[in-house]
Amino acid sequence: MNKHRTLLKHHKLSLTAVRLGVLEALDAQPHSSVEEIFAVVKDKIVTTSKQAIYNNLNTLVKHGIIREIKPKGEPSRYETRVGDNHHHLICRECHMIVDTDCFSGAPCLEPMDDHGFNVDEAEILFWGICPSCQNNTNKEGSKDE
Amino acid sequence: MNKHRTLLKHHKLSLTAVRLGVLEALDAQPHSSVEEIFAVVKDKIVTTSKQAIYNNLNTLVKHGIIREIKPKGEPSRYETRVGDNHHHLICRECHMIVDTDCFSGAPCLEPMDDHGFNVDEAEILFWGICPSCQNNTNKEGSKDE
DNA sequence: CCAAAATATTGATTTTGTCAAAATTTTTAT
DNA sequence: ATAAAAATTTTGACAAAATCAATATTTTGG
Numbered sequence: 001m002n003k004h005r006t007l008l009k010h011h012k013l014s015l016t017a018v019r020l021g022v023l024e025a026l027d028a029q030p031h032s033s034v035e036e037i038f039a040v041v042k043d044k045i046v047t048t049s050k051q052a053i054y055n056n057l058n059t060l061v062k063h064g065i066i067r068e069i070k071p072k073g074e075p076s077r078y079e080t081r082v083g084d085n086h087h088h089l090i091c092r093e094c095h096m097i098v099d100t101d102c103f104s105g106a107p108c109l110e111p112m113d114d115h116g117f118n119v120d121e122a123e124i125l126f127w128g129i130c131p132s133c134q135n136n137t138n139k140e141g142s143k144d145e
Numbered sequence: 146m147n148k149h150r151t152l153l154k155h156h157k158l159s160l161t162a163v164r165l166g167v168l169e170a171l172d173a174q175p176h177s178s179v180e181e182i183f184a185v186v187k188d189k190i191v192t193t194s195k196q197a198i199y200n201n202l203n204t205l206v207k208h209g210i211i212r213e214i215k216p217k218g219e220p221s222r223y224e225t226r227v228g229d230n231h232h233h234l235i236c237r238e239c240h241m242i243v244d245t246d247c248f249s250g251a252p253c254l255e256p257m258d259d260h261g262f263n264v265d266e267a268e269i270l271f272w273g274i275c276p277s278c279q280n281n282t283n284k285e286g287s288k289d290e
Numbered sequence: 291c292c293a294a295a296a297t298a299t300t301g302a303t304t305t306t307g308t309c310a311a312a313a314t315t316t317t318t319a320t
Numbered sequence: 321a322t323a324a325a326a327a328t329t330t331t332g333a334c335a336a337a338a339t340c341a342a343t344a345t346t347t348t349g350g
Contacts, residue, residue, distance in 0.1 A: 013327090014315085014316055014317070014326090014327055014328060015316075015317090016315075016316070016327090016328060016329080017315095018328085018329075019328085034306085034307085047329090047330085048329080048330090049329065049330050049331070050307095051307095051308090051329075051330070051331080051332095052328075052329055052330075054306095054307070054308080055328075055329075056328090058308095059328095068217065070217045070218075072213065072215040072221075073215070073338095075305080075306065075307090076217075076306085076307090087256065089256060089259065089260055089262045089264065091262065098260045098262070100256040100257055100258050100259065100260065101256075101257040101258060102257065111232065111234060111245040111246075111269075111271050112245055112246040112247065113245050113246060114234065114245065114271070114273075115234055115243045115245065115275075115276070116275065116276035116279075117234045117236065117243070117271065117273040117274065117275055117276070118273045118274045118279060119234065119271045119272065119273035120272060120273050121271070121272040121273070122269060122270070122271050122272075123269070123270040123271075123272065124267065124268070124269050124270075125267075125268040125269075126256050126259070126262065126264045126266070126267050126268075127264065127265060127266040127267075127268060128259075128262040128263045128264035128265050128266070129262065129263045130260075130261065130262055131260075131261035131262070134261075134263055158296090159295090159296055159297060159346080159347055159348070160347075160348090161296090161297060161298080161346070161347070162346095163297085163298075164297085179337085179338085192298085192299080193298080193299090194298065194299050194300070195338095196298075196299070196300080196301095196338095196339090197297075197298050197299075199337095199338065199339080200297075200298080201297090203338095203339095204297095218307095220336080220337060220338090221337085221338090291350100292349100292350090293348105293349095293350090294347105294348085294349085294350100295346105295347080295348075295349095296345105296346080296347070296348080297344105297345080297346065297347080298343100298344080298345065298346080299342100299343085299344070299345085300341100300342090300343085300344095301340105301341095301342095302339105302340085302341085302342105303338105303339080303340070303341095304337100304338085304339070304340085305336100305337085305338080305339090306335100306336090306337090306338100307334105307335085307336085307337105308333105308334080308335070308336095309332105309333085309334070309335090310331100310332095310333085310334095311330100311331090311332100312329105312330085312331090313328105313329080313330070313331095314327105314328080314329065314330085315326105315327080315328065315329080316325105316326080316327070316328080317324105317325085317326070317327080318323100318324090318325075318326085319322100319323090319324085319325095320321100320322085320323085320324095
C-alpha cells in the first residue's frame with residue numbers, strides 16, 4: 001500500500017506505523033468506528049493505544065484525507081472515500097452504513113435559501129431500515145417497545 | 146398556549162408543567178440546546194431538574210412532536226417545526242442554526258440508489274459561515290490556528 | 291377523592307472523546 | 321550516518337453529554 005505513504009508525504013504528515021495502519025483498516029472496512037479501527041490496528045501493532053487512533057483520525061480529518069460521519073446517538077465512523085459528493089444510508093436498527101451517490105444533477109451544496117451563509121459542505125444522511133433488518137422484523141414480529 | 150395541551154392530549158401524554166415549559170421554550174427559541182431549555186424552564190419552575198428536560202425531550206422526539214438536530218461535536222438542539230421537509234444551515238464558528246427549505250422539487254427522501262433501504266428521513270445539514278461571522282473574520286483578520 | 295400510571299427529582303454511572311506530560315519515533319539538516 | 325528538532329505515541333487523568341435507577345411527587349381516570 002504505497003499510495004498511503006505518498007498521500008501522507010503530500011500532506012507533510014509523518015509516516016508512522018499506526019497512521020498507516022489506520023488508513024489500511026479504513027480502506028479495508030469503510031465506515032469503521034474508533035473501536036473497530038483500534039482492534040484492527042492493534043492486531044498488527046500490539047503496543048498501540050486508543051489515543052493514537054483518535055489522534056490520527058482527527059489529524060487525517062483535518063487534512064481532508066478521511067471523512068468523519070457522526071450519526072445521532074452513535075460513535076463516529078470514518079471513511080477514506082473523500083472528494084466526491086456522496087452521501088450515506090444508515091439503518092436505524094443495525095446501524096449499518098452504506099454509501100449512496102448524490103442526487104442526479106441536483107447541486108448538493110446549494111440549499112434553497114442560504115441565508116447569506118458561505119456553505120462549504122452538505123452533510124446528508126438517509127435514515128431507514130436496511131434490507132436485512134426488514135426481513136428480521138417481518139419474521140420475528142415487531143420488537144418495538 | 147393551549148395548542149400544546151391539545152397536542153399532548155392527542156398523544157396521550159401527561160400534561161405537566163415541565164413538559165409545557167419545554168414546548169413553550171422551544172416555540173420561543175427554536176434550535177435550543179438542553180442547557181438553554183433548562184435555563185428557560187427553570188425560570189418558571191425553579192424546582193425542575195435537567196433530567197426532567199432530557200426525559201421530556203426524548204419523549205417528545207419519540208412521539209414526533211419535536212425534532213432533534215445533532216451537529217457533529219455539539220450538544221443536541223431541538224425544534225417544534227416538524228412534519229415539513231426542511232433542513233438546516235449551521236455556522237462553523239458561532240454554531241448558529243437557521244432553517245432552510247428543501248431543494249425545489251427534488252425529492253429529499255429519495256437517494257440516487259437506496260440499496261433496498263426503507264428510507265423514512267433525509268437529514269441534511271449545510272455547514273458554512275454565517276453572515277455575521279463572515280464580517281467578524283474580515284474585520285479581525287484570520288483567527289484560525 | 292383515590293388508586294394506578296406517569297413523571298420528576300436526585301445522584302450515580304456510562305460513553306465518547308479530549309487534555310496533558312513524559313517517552314519514543316520520525317524527520318530534517320548536517 | 322548522526323544529532324537536534326519536530327512530530328507522534330503512550331499513559332493516565334479528566335470532561336461533556338447523556339443515560340440509568342430508585343424514590344418521591346404529580347397527573348390521570350374512574
